[in-house]
């Protein structure tokens with residue numbers, strides 16, 4: 065597995081855009097009774113189905129999506145990702161729980177308010193683009209603005225701007241049938257962006273694309289996030305994609321969120337065997353940061369040796385330590401906050417859990433000279 069994990073800012077705290085609490089979605093007969101019933105609500109998916117004929121697609125899920133973050137929902141097929149994200153704007157009606165956007169109760173919204181939510185505040189980008197085949201690229205991008213009632217000249221101007229932004233300049237007059245899959249997905253993305261939503265919701269938008277185009281589109285999302293700081297909820301079943309794009313990842317299994325954390329937390333401290341198995345093949349040195357791997361520095365170590373940033377992946381420290389033959393200093397704004405030597409680096413690569421590294425006696429490694437065997 066190869067990974068390119070961009071250096072990211074620490075996850076935003078601040079006010080949540082979406083705030084979800086105790087959310088359930090149960091499909092099937094008399095679904096309403098399930099969340100409140102302590103006996104039924106704790107049954108395994110198979111038992112629940114055989115006892116009641118119901119499927120609990122989302123089970124008691126709570127999380128906040130912070131302003132400006134990319135929040136990834138990951139899990140295997142059927143784990144409840146699409147159902148969860150569709151509940152956010154009530155494209156699917158939740159069975160129980162609360163959902164708020166900027167503090168406003170989504171479940172209490174009337175039809176008009178919901179329409180406004182979906183058109184202006186939380187735009188969805190689907191896997192199968194949903195483009196209008198007889199319209200040009202420009203008119204497809206302008207479509208969301210047309211629904212909003214924006215006048216013709218303004219919407220064409222805005223649409224042209226977003227067509228250029230996603231790299232489709234010169235293709236304005238083509239129809240979707242004359243585009244590649246990746247280009248069509250860019251049109252879908254431009255259409256969602258043109259309405260300037262507060263949150264973009266992506267349901268596996270790139271899973272139908274071939275690997276190279278997929279990487280281009282991921283880079284596009286990273287760029288948009290960096291340049292515009294837009295809040296995004298991104299569904300994927302692809303771990304590498306989740307690690308690359310997510311500020312935080314919610315890992316789902318059978319409708320539950322089994323772990324919610326930064327990519328580094330999920331890779332370095334899996335919550336259970338299921339998550340551990342999920343992340344088994346991840347190259348940890350590309351995800352775990354020097355801040356997590358470091359140990360306290362001795363006075364001499366603090367003044368000497370190569371420097372690495374606290375948020376740099378451990379892979380960078382491996383290179384520095386191998387090159388210098390001494391521990392690398394983890395420097396935060398000019399201050400040495402710790403060091404990593406070969407022992408911490410080996411622990412990270414070998415997958416020794418972060419917790420068990422703490423408190424371990426770690427004397428400074430003896431220096432070797434070129435003559436030593």
Ligand SMILES: Nc1ncnc2c1ncn2[C@@H]1O[C@H](COP(=O)(O)OP(=O)(O)OP(=O)(O)O)[C@@H](O)[C@H]1O
Pocket residue numbers: 091092119120121139140141142143144145146147148301
């Ligand atoms: N309308 C429905 N009626 C009954 N069951 C449903 C319905 N929609 C989804 N489900 C069930 O809910 C569960 C979660 O489905 P969901 O589509 O949310 O999964 P997903 O994680 O998005 O999967 P995928 O990766 O395949 O898209 C599945 O068991 C599915 O069969």
Ligand SMILES: [Mg+2]
Pocket residue numbers: 145146147
């Ligand atoms: Mg899905």
